[in-house]
Amino acid sequence: MADNELEMEEGGKKGKMMLIIIIVVVLAIGGGAAYFFLGGSEEVPEEMMAQEGDGAQGGQTLNADVGTALYVAMPRPFIFNVPGSGRDRLVQIKVQLMVRGAESEELAKMHIPMIEGTLLKVFSSSSADDLVTEVGKVAMRDQSLREVQKALNEVAGKDVVEQVLFTGFVMQ
Incomplete structure (x- = not known):
């Protein structure tokens, strides 16, 4: 009987450790997802936008005079x-x-x-x-x-x- 109680205590400790590890992993994934979706985007310099416009859009260039x-x-x-x-x-x-x-x-x-x-x-x-x-x-x-x-x-x-x-x- 004493051996059975000892095994239960060891199993309980392993279960608690697994639970803690799972919680830490879920929080890390949630934090990464929140950073990815809610993080601010960096401003793209105008030179980069002009270069992207020349190649990516088939020769169309960006026009600053177009307006909003x-x-x-x-x-x-x-x-x-x-x-x-x-x-x-x-x-x-x-x-x-x-x-x-x-x-x-x-x-x-x-x-x-x-x-x-x-x-x-x-x-x-x-x-x-x-x-x-x-x-x-x-x-x-x-x-x-x-x-x-x-x-x-x-x-x-x-x-x-x-x-x-x-x-x-x-x-x-």
Whole structure:
């Protein structure tokens, strides 16, 4: 019986040591993960960014005059009917325009009625069968961008809008 108690005490000490080792390992891994995910990133010098831009992006260079991305929201959502093979559908799309720089933002805001008219023309030419698929939505967004850029190019003489973003899309 005394031998049995001695073995239990030794087993208990080994179990406690294993538990302590496991806790230390888990804390070390957790600390490393926290450092990796929450640690600050170092600033990259502009020379390094320019070198990366030349090689990694296929010859595109970084332009400091581009400006920051700003978003111009259309004042109201677009609501329109689209024909479908089974039945007509009602669609509501909320749109924002991504522009670069304050000058482009002001131009876009100034020409919102023309942009709305252009977008309505593109949206009304679509069909419900196309808008059910993701490919159809992407194609309509791309066509919207091309048409808005074309219309603003005629008026402002430059590309004002960089992207047309659908921030809300409902089809019933």
